[in-house]
Amino acid sequence: MATVTVEKMTKRFGDVVAVRDLDLHVEDREFMVFLGPSGCGKTTTLRSIAGLEKPEAGTIRIGDRVVNNLSPAVRDIAMVFQFYALYPHKTAFENIAFPLQARNVPKDEIRRRVIEVARVLHIEHLLERRPRQLSGGEQQRVALGRAMVRRPQVFLMDEPLTNLDAKLRAEMRAELKRLQKDLNATTIYVTHDQVEAMSMGDRIAVMKLGQIEQVGTPDEVYNHPSTLFVAGFVGSPAMNFLPAEYVDGANPTLHVGGGAFSLDVRPEWAQAIRQKATGNTFTFGIRSEDIALYTEPGPDRIPSEVYVMEPLGDVNLFDLKVGEHIIKAKTLPNFRLRIGDSVWMKLDPDKLHLFDMQTERAIL
Amino acid sequence: MYDSTTTRVVRGVLIGIGIAAALIFFLFPIYWIVLASFKTKLEVSSPTPLHLFQFTPNLDNYAVVLGLKKQGPMAAGSPGDFMGRLVNSIIIAGASTFLSVLFGTLTAYAMARFRIPGKSDILFYILSSRMLPPVVIIIPIFIMFTALGLAQSYVGLTIMYTVINIPFVVWMMKGFFDEIPHEYEDAAMLDGYPRVQAFFKVTLPNAWPGIAATAVFCVIVAWNEYVFAFILNSKAAVSTVPTFIAANFQGTAGINWGPIAAMATLFVLPVFIFTFLVRNHLLRGVTFGAVRR
Numbered sequence: 001m002a003t004v005t006v007e008k009m010t011k012r013f014g015d016v017v018a019v020r021d022l023d024l025h026v027e028d029r030e031f032m033v034f035l036g037p038s039g040c041g042k043t044t045t046l047r048s049i050a051g052l053e054k055p056e057a058g059t060i061r062i063g064d065r066v067v068n069n070l071s072p073a074v075r076d077i078a079m080v081f082q083f084y085a086l087y088p089h090k091t092a093f094e095n096i097a098f099p100l101q102a103r104n105v106p107k108d109e110i111r112r113r114v115i116e117v118a119r120v121l122h123i124e125h126l127l128e129r130r131p132r133q134l135s136g137g138e139q140q141r142v143a144l145g146r147a148m149v150r151r152p153q154v155f156l157m158d159e160p161l162t163n164l165d166a167k168l169r170a171e172m173r174a175e176l177k178r179l180q181k182d183l184n185a186t187t188i189y190v191t192h193d194q195v196e197a198m199s200m201g202d203r204i205a206v207m208k209l210g211q212i213e214q215v216g217t218p219d220e221v222y223n224h225p226s227t228l229f230v231a232g233f234v235g236s237p238a239m240n241f242l243p244a245e246y247v248d249g250a251n252p253t254l255h256v257g258g259g260a261f262s263l264d265v266r267p268e269w270a271q272a273i274r275q276k277a278t279g280n281t282f283t284f285g286i287r288s289e290d291i292a293l294y295t296e297p298g299p300d301r302i303p304s305e306v307y308v309m310e311p312l313g314d315v316n317l318f319d320l321k322v323g324e325h326i327i328k329a330k331t332l333p334n335f336r337l338r339i340g341d342s343v344w345m346k347l348d349p350d351k352l353h354l355f356d357m358q359t360e361r362a363i364l
Numbered sequence: 365m366y367d368s369t370t371t372r373v374v375r376g377v378l379i380g381i382g383i384a385a386a387l388i389f390f391l392f393p394i395y396w397i398v399l400a401s402f403k404t405k406l407e408v409s410s411p412t413p414l415h416l417f418q419f420t421p422n423l424d425n426y427a428v429v430l431g432l433k434k435q436g437p438m439a440a441g442s443p444g445d446f447m448g449r450l451v452n453s454i455i456i457a458g459a460s461t462f463l464s465v466l467f468g469t470l471t472a473y474a475m476a477r478f479r480i481p482g483k484s485d486i487l488f489y490i491l492s493s494r495m496l497p498p499v500v501i502i503i504p505i506f507i508m509f510t511a512l513g514l515a516q517s518y519v520g521l522t523i524m525y526t527v528i529n530i531p532f533v534v535w536m537m538k539g540f541f542d543e544i545p546h547e548y549e550d551a552a553m554l555d556g557y558p559r560v561q562a563f564f565k566v567t568l569p570n571a572w573p574g575i576a577a578t579a580v581f582c583v584i585v586a587w588n589e590y591v592f593a594f595i596l597n598s599k600a601a602v603s604t605v606p607t608f609i610a611a612n613f614q615g616t617a618g619i620n621w622g623p624i625a626a627m628a629t630l631f632v633l634p635v636f637i638f639t640f641l642v643r644n645h646l647l648r649g650v651t652f653g654a655v656r657r
Contacts, residue, residue, distance in 0.1 A: 051554075073555075089569045089570060102556030150556075
């Protein structure tokens with residue numbers, strides 16, 4: 001097993017810069033997730049680590065070895081593709097055996113190892129079938145088997161669960177995570193699905209426009225997003241954003257949502273704002289679960305009106321109208337209101353987020 | 365209310381009639397020529413339509429064509445030279461098909477997989493070489509080939525047909541390679557194979573249907589070509605079947621219907637056999653885009 005280090009990597013396709021000046025370190029045995037929307041450079045980064053793309057600048061290290069000029073064949077990495085890329089003219093057995101044949105492993109040994117891997121993945125009964133005779137989930141397992149069978153230093157996975165149906169995806173998520181821990185394998189996993197990223201990753205690198213916005217544990221990325229983009233991309237429903245204006249003085253105040261409501265600013269917030277802010281306009285953010293709803297007015301409660309209620313079974317999701325803005329709030333399923341009802345919101349003061357309007361960087 | 369079973373039966377019958385009509389239309393000439401090859405001269409040219417079906421089959425025409433039976437002298441050698449010409453056709457069409465598929469496929473692979481500056485211009489240039497009618501270039505080519513000693517040779521006409529077919533192969537095979545996901549090769553390279561091996565072990569086996577379909581078309585082009593064969597390989601020893609048949613069309617006593625029909629039948633056979641052998645590939649090749657990945 002090995003670490004993976006990327007330093008100052010840039011990759012262009014013609015005039016388009018796919019990855020810009022990227023720095024990243026993946027620890028040995030770590031499950032690292034690249035998360036971002038399509039076109040953010042996450043797959044390009046992965047393919048550069050694999051050696052399938054040649055970056056224009058920067059260094060890529062696997063372990064202590066600089067691999068920039070090594071072909072994919074000798075980097076000792078395995079990759080699982082979004083469309084599995086199982087060889088259609090080979091059986092499942094032959095697909096899994098293929099990487100071992102490249103290394104001239106003796107036949108008996110190949111058979112032994114393929115069957116061992118098939119047992120782990122519960123696909124022993126499918127080994128004689130060809131890919132087109134397998135379901136999506138089965139193809140997925142064969143693809144995993146092909147990656148696992150030669151015990152590579154690093155696993156790369158490019159959206160491997162995207163083509164599975166929702167139920168199977170949820171199952172495979174847990175299974176993959178467990179498998180990664182059992183194999184003790186350094187893994188880099190690319191996805192655009194923040195649920196996969198949150199549930200599987202030891203750490204998440206959130207990417208946007210060819211650059212990393214934030215690297216951190218799922219907890220850090222979720223609770224302490226360092227940019228507006230990360231705050232909006234991670235979490236479902238997305239974080240509520242409202243424009244806000246800061247007024248300094250003896251009683252510093254934050255006017256949110258064009259005067260929809262105001263918040264008293266704690267001294268430590270005021271200090272952070274004075275130190276980090278480039279102006280006095282901000283984007284104010286709060287997650288739907290950090291809003292408590294009341295049917296009665298009270299101190300620090302903000303009046304609003306029910307616009308829509310979506311009962312999701314385990315929670316109820318409210319769209320609340322505050323001034324000209326809509327704020328989403330989550331409640332327990334027994335909290336029920338009708339459209340047009342008045343309701344009062346209380347924001348958890350420890351869970352507020354504030355982003356500089358200019359730089360989009362987090363202040364709080 | 366419609367009776368769906370009846371509707372289906374009616375539709376089936378109509379489709380059957382349509383297919384039958386198409387088959388009769390397309391296959392009748394072949395039927396006629398094969399039948400004519402077993403007829404006497406009198407039977408072929410008889411004005412009575414009944415003779416189309418009522419005659420005594422005989423192999424005289426084949427005997428003449430295969431040189432087993434003498435007939436009056438003809439323009440470019442006797443019809444008995446046919447087998448020699450057929451061998452020439454097989455050699456030239458076979459070699460040119462092999463070469464054009466080989467070079468064309470490799471070119472197409474590069475065009476499909478690599479970032480090449482000015483790729484679309486190169487592809488257009490390759491295609492543009494097919495845009496001139498042969499008569500426009502035949503004179504300069506004849507002069508060049510004569511100077512290089514390539515006229516009146518297997519090599520010359522093979523080169524000519526290879527060059528004619530390469531643009532077609534490049535465009536066809538590029539389409540097929542575009543259809544084969546590059547992830548197969550990516551996977552093979554990560555599995556530990558250099559690109560060349562990845563190509564041979566993974567891409568090529570999946571490209572066979574395309575190669576088979578393309579090869580059939582190349583064979584047909586080289587097999588039927590007349591103009592270049594007529595100008596470049598006019599000598600009997602190196603001439604191909606199309607020019608030979610044309611040269612023997614007019615005999616001393618009118619048109620040689622019988623021997624010509626026999627020659628045409630024998631001429632169709634190799635292509636028929638070749639197409640038959642690759643038919644499974646061909647079917648997948650022709651319907652390639654429709655096959656679910």
